[in-house]
Amino acid sequence: DAKTTQPPSMDCAEGRAANLPCNHSTISGNEYVYWYRQIHSQGPQYIIHGLKNNETNEMASLIITEDRKSSTLILPHATLRDTAVYYCIVRLHSGNTPLVFGKGTRLSVIA
Amino acid sequence: DSGVTQTPKHLITATGQRVTLRCSPRSGDLSVYWYQQSLDQGLQFLIQYYNGEERAKGNILERFSAQQFPDLHSELNLSSLELGDSALYFCASSVDPQPNEKLFFGSGTQLSVL
Secondary structure, eight states: OOOOBOOSEEEEETTSOEEEEEEOTTOOTTOEEEEEEEOTTSOOEEEEEESSSOEEOSSOEEEEOTTSSEEEEEETTOOGGGOEEEEEEEEOSSTTOOOOOOOOEEEEEEO | OOSOEEEOSEEEEOTTOOEEEEEEOOTTOOEEEEEEEETTTEEEEEEEEETTEEEEEOSOOTTEEEEEOTTSOEEEEEOSOOGGGOEEEEEEEESSOOTTOOOEEOOOEEEEEO
C-alpha cells in the first residue's frame, strides 16, 4: 500500500469549512483514495472515496490533485458532531487488500 | 446504525482465558473483516472472510482464530489471553471485496483482560 501522511491534529471553528489534507506521493495509477472517520471509540465510518476526479456526496467533498499525489477532504460546514479522527487511506487495486488505517488527523470543531 | 451487529459490547475476563466475539454483517454483505484497536497500535487489520472462506490475513496472532459460518455471521476466537490483548475489536462488512467497495463497521467489542 502507498503510505499517506496527515497532520496529527487540526482545529476548525463551527460553521466554517474544514479542509483536511493528505499526502500520498507514492500512489499508483489504480489505487483509490478513501476517507473514513472515527468518532470517539465508535466504529469507523465511511465518508467518501475517489480515483482521479473530484467527488462530492452529502457528507463531504474530495479534491484530488491532478498528479494524484495529494488530496483534501472538505467538510463544508463543520459542526461539533464532526469532531473525530479522520483517516486518509490509499487502497491497492487488488480486492484481497484490506483497508490499512494510519494514525489519521484528529479534527476538533470548536464552538 | 451501520447494520453490522457485534456482541457482546463489553467483555471482562482474566489472563489465560478464552473468549468468542460475534459479528453479524449487514444483510446481503458477503465479506467480513476483523480489526483490533489498542491505544498504542491504532486500528490493525486482523483477518477477512468472504462467503465462508478466508480471503486475507493481517497481523493476527496464532492464539486468535476466526471463521465465517454459512449464515455469514463471523466469530473471532481469542485464547490464552494476555493483558496486551485488551482492546476494541471491530467487525466490518461489505458486499464484495472490490477495491472501490466501502466498509461498514460495527460498534465494537471492548475487551478487558485483567
